[in-house]
Amino acid sequence: xxxxxxxxxxxxxxxxxxxxxxxxxxxxxxxxxxxxxxxxxxxxxxxxxxxxxxxxxxxxxxxxxxxxxxxxxxxxxxxxxxxxxxxxxxxxxxxxxxxxxxxxxxxxx
Amino acid sequence: xxxxxxxxxxxxxxxxxxxxxxxxxxxxxxxxxxxxxxxxxxxxxxxxxxxxxxxxxxxxxxxxxxxxxxxxxxxxxxxxxxxxxxxxxxxxxxxxxxxxxxxxxxxxxxxxxxxxxxxxxxxxxxxxxxxxxxxxxxxxxxxxxxxxxxxxxxxxxxxxxxxxxxxxxxxxxxxxxxxxxxxxxxxxxxxxxxxxxxxxxxxxxxxxxxxxxxxxxxxxxxxxxxxxxxxxxxxxxxxxxxxxxxxxxxxxxxxxxxxxx
Numbered sequence: 001x002x003x004x005x006x007x008x009x010x011x012x013x014x015x016x017x018x019x020x021x022x023x024x025x026x027x028x029x030x031x032x033x034x035x036x037x038x039x040x041x042x043x044x045x046x047x048x049x050x051x052x053x054x055x056x057x058x059x060x061x062x063x064x065x066x067x068x069x070x071x072x073x074x075x076x077x078x079x080x081x082x083x084x085x086x087x088x089x090x091x092x093x094x095x096x097x098x099x100x101x102x103x104x105x106x107x108x109x
Numbered sequence: 110x111x112x113x114x115x116x117x118x119x120x121x122x123x124x125x126x127x128x129x130x131x132x133x134x135x136x137x138x139x140x141x142x143x144x145x146x147x148x149x150x151x152x153x154x155x156x157x158x159x160x161x162x163x164x165x166x167x168x169x170x171x172x173x174x175x176x177x178x179x180x181x182x183x184x185x186x187x188x189x190x191x192x193x194x195x196x197x198x199x200x201x202x203x204x205x206x207x208x209x210x211x212x213x214x215x216x217x218x219x220x221x222x223x224x225x226x227x228x229x230x231x232x233x234x235x236x237x238x239x240x241x242x243x244x245x246x247x248x249x250x251x252x253x254x255x256x257x258x259x260x261x262x263x264x265x266x267x268x269x270x271x272x273x274x275x276x277x278x279x280x281x282x283x284x285x286x287x288x289x290x291x292x293x294x295x296x297x298x299x300x301x302x303x304x305x306x307x308x309x310x311x312x313x314x315x316x317x318x319x320x321x322x323x324x325x326x327x328x329x330x331x332x333x334x335x336x337x338x339x340x341x342x343x344x345x346x347x348x349x350x351x352x353x354x355x356x357x358x359x360x361x362x363x364x365x366x367x368x369x370x
Contacts, residue, residue, distance in 0.1 A: 022219045022266065029222060054267040056221055059228035090298045091232065 001050075003031050011107050012040050017049035020057030028057070032064040041073030044106045048079040053087055065097060074098065078106035112171075113138040113270070113302040114159065119168035119178075121154065128154050129165070130326040141296050141303040141316050146323035147348065152306045153274060155323065159304060160194055160272055161185045172270070190218055193263030193271045193301075197278050199255040201247040207234060207258050208243035214265045233261040237291060253284035260291065271295060273305040277312050289315040310349070322348070 001024035004015040012035065020028060035043055045061070061077070068075045078100040080088070088094045100106035114136035121129040128151050136142045146152045157163040158170055161177050170178045172188055180188070201210050211230045215221055221229070234240055237257040247255055256276060263271060273292070277285035289312050295301050296316075307313060313320065313334075320337050322330035324344045330337060337345065346352070 022215075022221060025225060026220050026222065029225060055229050055232055056219070056225060056267075059225045059232065062228050063224055086298070091235075 001028065003028060005031070005035075008103070009107055011042060011044060013044045013046055013103060013107075015046040015049070019052040020050060020060075021052065021054050022056045025054075025056035025060045029060045029063065032060060033067060036064055036067035036073070036075075039071060039073065041068065041071075042076050042106075043068070043074070044076045044078055044103060046078055046103055047081065047084055048103075050081065050084055053084050058087060058091065058093065061097070062093070076100060076106040076109065078103045110137040110139070112136070113173065114304070115169070115171040116155075116159075117169040117171070119155075119158065119165050119170065121158065121163065121165045121168075123154075128326050129158075132168070132323075132326075132328055134321050134328060134331055136302060136304060137319065138302050139296070139300045140318040141292065141305065142319045142321060143313050143317040144304065144306045144321050144323065145308065145313060145348070147308060150323040151326040152308075152323050156272060156274055156304070156306045160192055161189065190266055191269045193260075193266070193268035195256065195259045195263045195271070195273045195276060197275045199247070199259030201255060201258055201262070203247050206244050206246055207239065207250075207261070210247070210258065211262045211265050214262065218266060229265070233264050234258075236264065237261045238287075251284075252279050253281075253288065256280065256288055257291070260288075264295070267299070269302060271301050271303045273303070273307075275307055275309075276305060277307060277309045282311070285309065285312065286315070292316050310351075 001016060001018035001020055006013050006015060014031065065075045076098045079102055080099060085094065088097065100109060112135050117133050119129050119132040120127065132155065144152045144155060154163065158165055161180065165178050168178060169176050175188060177185060177188055208230045211233050212226050215226045215229060230243065234243060237260050239254065239257055239261060247258065250258065276288050280288065292303060292305065293316055296303055305316060317334050320330065320332060320334060321328055322345060329342055330340055330345050
């Protein structure tokens with residue numbers, strides 16, 4: 001998995017690509033929680049090039065959202081491939097996370 | 110559909126006795142394959158070979174194209190990380206809470222932070238309907254709950270394969286049906302390749318995509334449920350129609366046997 005932090009229209013976007021599995025999740029957690037602790041909000045996560053997410057990845061975003069909510073920040077998930085979205089939907093987390101069809105939708109929301 | 114497991118010409122012995130007699134079959138990815146057969150037919154022995162607990166006398170067992178027959182233990186441990194197993198007795202560690210039982214493989218085999226592990230443990234327990242039971246010990250649970258907890262632990266590392274050894278054994282019909290529903294859910298949502306060893310017909314008809322029937326260490330049927338139901342093999346018919354074995358001895362032979370003649 002690769003992680004790139006970019007900025008678009010003044011909003012921070014974490015671009016992810018590859019598989020978010022048990023090897024990748026600790027690295028992702030470190031990046032995500034660093035941004036959360038800095039109070040970066042809104043933080044948009046670009047899932048466009050994510051091919052797979054396992055339960056460790058989901059747990060990492062749960063932890064990230066919990067950290068954001070503690071100070072009223074916003075974590076926005078965008079451009080989820082259908083297989084990834086299915087995992088969020090199955091666990092009913094699609095009703096908890098803010099999920100957007102595209103990066104632009106997430107930025108403009 | 111892609112092959113996930115391929116067993117080729119598998120032969121195994123316990124001592125001098127041949128248990129599995131030149132068995133070959135395929136398990137397709139994302140399907141639930143039920144290994145069916147009466148007591149002592151060799152189905153649990155076959156399962157132990159599939160998870161690398163027993164080594165065959167000869168033959169190949171390909172898991173994701175890797176032959177695990179004769180594989181070194183260190184390599185086998187890597188393969189096992191992608192396997193979840195629910196043993197008959199659930200095999201929970203009685204000295205640990207459910208949360209610690211489920212967390213154990215995550216702590217042993219990953220570098221995940223404890224905070225991530227705790228969230229995953231709650232996800233896995235919720236998946237099997239045991240939310241709120243994190244701090245319970247196995248001795249405080251019913252048989253069905255123990256099986257569910259065992260399944261939560263089997264799912265801890267998000268395995269590609271799940272193996273079940275007689276999942277319904279010792280459960281009432283309603284609890285057994287609940288476990289069958291859970292097996293279906295895991296296949297449908299997580300696309301896990303599932304192998305279930307059972308002799309329970311209601312479970313078979315609820316969960317199986319593909320059936321392999323063993324008798325005396327040989328495959329006597331391999332096919333779909335529909336094909337099984339119209340099979341004319343006499344041993345298949347006996348099993349499906351719950352017909353008892355024919356008397357082993359005539360009264361005269363029995364008398365001779367117990368009289369010691």
